[in-house]
Amino acid sequence: MPRKKWWSLRGKRNAVITLIVVAIAAGAVLLATALPPGPRPDTVPHELMRVSVQVLGVVVIGVFVTMATFGLQQVQRDERREKDRALDAQLRLDNQVRSFLSETLDSYNTVKQIRRMLEAENSEKPSPTMTIEAYSELLAQLSEKQLVFESLRRRAPLVQGRLPGAEAVVVEDSREDGKLTESLTRIYGLVEKYLNNVVDEYQTRRVKPAKGGSFDPSQLTNLKDFVYNTKIFRTQVSHRAEAAIRFLEEALLTPATRTADGAVKLLV
Numbered sequence: 001m002p003r004k005k006w007w008s009l010r011g012k013r014n015a016v017i018t019l020i021v022v023a024i025a026a027g028a029v030l031l032a033t034a035l036p037p038g039p040r041p042d043t044v045p046h047e048l049m050r051v052s053v054q055v056l057g058v059v060v061i062g063v064f065v066t067m068a069t070f071g072l073q074q075v076q077r078d079e080r081r082e083k084d085r086a087l088d089a090q091l092r093l094d095n096q097v098r099s100f101l102s103e104t105l106d107s108y109n110t111v112k113q114i115r116r117m118l119e120a121e122n123s124e125k126p127s128p129t130m131t132i133e134a135y136s137e138l139l140a141q142l143s144e145k146q147l148v149f150e151s152l153r154r155r156a157p158l159v160q161g162r163l164p165g166a167e168a169v170v171v172e173d174s175r176e177d178g179k180l181t182e183s184l185t186r187i188y189g190l191v192e193k194y195l196n197n198v199v200d201e202y203q204t205r206r207v208k209p210a211k212g213g214s215f216d217p218s219q220l221t222n223l224k225d226f227v228y229n230t231k232i233f234r235t236q237v238s239h240r241a242e243a244a245i246r247f248l249e250e251a252l253l254t255p256a257t258r259t260a261d262g263a264v265k266l267l268v
Contacts, residue, residue, distance in 0.1 A: 094252060096159055100152065101248040107148040108241040111195065114138050114145075118227045122217075128228075129214040132207070135223075139202040146195040153188040160184045163251050171243040173235075184247065187240045194236040198222045 118138055121130045160166040160183060168181040182190075201222040207215045218224045225232050 093159075093162055097163070097248055097251050100155075100159055101245065101252070103148055103152060104241060104245055104248070107145040107152075108237070108245070110145050111142065111237065114142050115227060115233065118217075118223075128217050128224075130217045132213050132215060135202075135207070135215070135217070139199065142195065143199045143202070146192060146199050149188060149192040149195060153185065153192045156185040156188045163247075166247070169243050169247045172239040182240070182243075184244060187244050191237050191240050198226045 118130065118134070121134050122128045163184070166184040169184055169187060170179050171182050171187065172178065173180040201220055205220060207219065217227060
């Protein structure tokens with residue numbers, strides 16, 4: 001961090017004003033010493049000394065009033081600039097949070113819709129079957145949303161570092177106390193990892209369709225868990241995505257202030 005120059009514009013201005021005051025005072029002293037000692041009242045020397053002292057007093061008072069006024073104005077300008085910087089930082093943070101919230105909501109809702117459509121492919125059949133066409137189309141859509149969560153995971157540390165509480169977001173859990181805490185970055189990372197396992201299986205494993213272009217989805221472990229194991233889906237995706245959404249919504253509704261180091265701090 002560069003060191004501030006001590007000889008600033010304000011310092012130069014104050015030094016010039018001080019020199020003027022000293023010069024006036026020195027002139028008054030020289031004038032007083034040059035006059036005969038003990039001038040009588042109602043004489044020219046006496047009146048000259050009296051006027052000189054009065055002028056000196058007015059000048060000194062005027063200089064100090066000017067310095068005080070300038071200092072106050074400078075403080076007010078600095079405060080306005082600081083408020084403007086704080087407002088700008090808060091607006092930029094709000095935009096980041098809104099972007100995260102919008103992307104999370106859209107991607108999470110789309111993932112749920114894809115899961116329901118996959119499940120509807122064989123909801124009323126005696127044995128699980130799924131068409132290759134539906135599988136390919138819906139998994140391609142799931143891959144797009146997995147990439148969105150990957151992007152959110154990569155950008156999450158930037159937002160997490162500026163939002164108080166983002167390192168310990170409360171997530172619903174099946175344990176006895178019913179909750180756990182995870183960082184915002186970890187939440188996005190675990191959701192992305194789970195979806196990536198399903199997409200990776202789609203990209204690397206070939207399925208053999210039966211007659212009519214259908215196949216048994218239970219031969220794909222990750223797909224089977226994604227479609228049919230609601231408990232796993234809720235634990236790995238729903239609870240975490242909903243916790244992130246809830247946290248981001250609360251962050252946007254919470255007033256903010258600035259810390260001493262210039263960071264934005266939300267008042268909770």
